Amino acid sequence: MQRKILLLQTRNLGDGVIGTALLETLSYGLPSSQIDVLTRPEVRLIFENNPSVNKVYTGRFPMGSMRDFGMRETLHLLWLLRELRRERYTDVVNLVGDFREELLARIVSSGDNWSPAWSNDHPCSRINRRSAIRIATQPVPIDADHPNVYDAATIMGMAIGSTVGKKSALFNSQKKRIGWYPIDRSIGIHPMASQPWRTWPMEKWKEVAEHLVENGMEVHVFGSSTEAPHLLSVFGHLVGSGLKIQTGDISAFFAALSEMQMLLCHDSFAAHVAYSIGVPIIFLNGANDATAWAPPGAKVLAYGPSMNCYPCYNRPTCIGKSHEYNCVRQITVNSVLSAVHELSGNIPR
Secondary structure, three states: OOOEEEEEEOOOHHHHHHHHHHHHHHHHHOOOOEEEEEEOHHHHHHHHOOOOOOEEEEOOOOOOOOOOOOHHHHHHHHHHHHHHHOOOOOEEEEOOOOHHHHHHHHHHOOOEEEEEEEOOOOHHHHOOOOOOOOOOOEEEEEOOOOOOHHHHHHHHHHHHOOOOOOOOOOEOOOOOEOOOOOOOOEEEEEOOOOOHHHOOOHHHHHHHHHHHHHOOOEEEEEEOHHHHHHHHHHHHHHEOOOEEEEEOOHHHHHHHHOOOOEEEEEOOHHHHHHHHHOOOEEEEOOOOOHHHHOOOOOEEEOOHHHOOOOOOOOOOOOOOOOOOOHHHHOOOHHHHHHHHHHHHOOOOO
């Protein structure tokens, strides 16, 4: 019997990109299976161009960003879950290990409900809400010896039936995998983050950009269209003299990032996009454990390990204190520039 798999990607953009690693592993190991995805509308593009995906369903969910989840979205989700039940999936899979994903899976299908079962000392167990009674019918144990979420994607995929773990991947509108084709002396910066305890001070980003431009680098500052005015206020004086501000849709970001020699960014969506494409990453880490969420191979810069309150797993105790967000704010400009210099020497010409 052909396996019909539904991949739940109910969180935000970065989680969606990470989830493509599980998708690639499943499609490689189970090539005759049908794989559908349930995700948010803004995450749809990450999956709809993937040749291994049969269909993408979208809705709003009571997890991740909940600013847009009200009565209307609740009613639509109930209707959507009813429609998905009719598909009779043999497997429903999530990479979060939260009871809410497991409950959605149970509503959708009476088949195998696959979910990570994080050990108590695993970093991911500090973020997700685990149920006292396991809802998933197929919990997959993941211990602290495999702290990175990409390791978890491999472990999950192999438990479900694959034979080897695959890397995350993104595809263009022609369903071609997006690869890394760097242009000499082009450096990307993604200076925005969704939470202050992940965000390096904008004055420091400005200083880095000025130094790179002065040294003949082409600096591309990436952000969303809503962030454009703020980025222009910080970097506008450099526009036209070696710096370009690029805001807009996600597909344009993917294409532009594929031409960068490296990306400087926070613990954010951009880091996982860069890893999927193959772009080297300088990762400015804040409050969360970089061993869990930094993409493999990223150059991690962090001040947090020297602090008693690190990692706080998105529950900062430093707010209003003299050391507020020092885990990320105390990363020095010189350490970032040194990392750029080091990485530049390791990039093939």
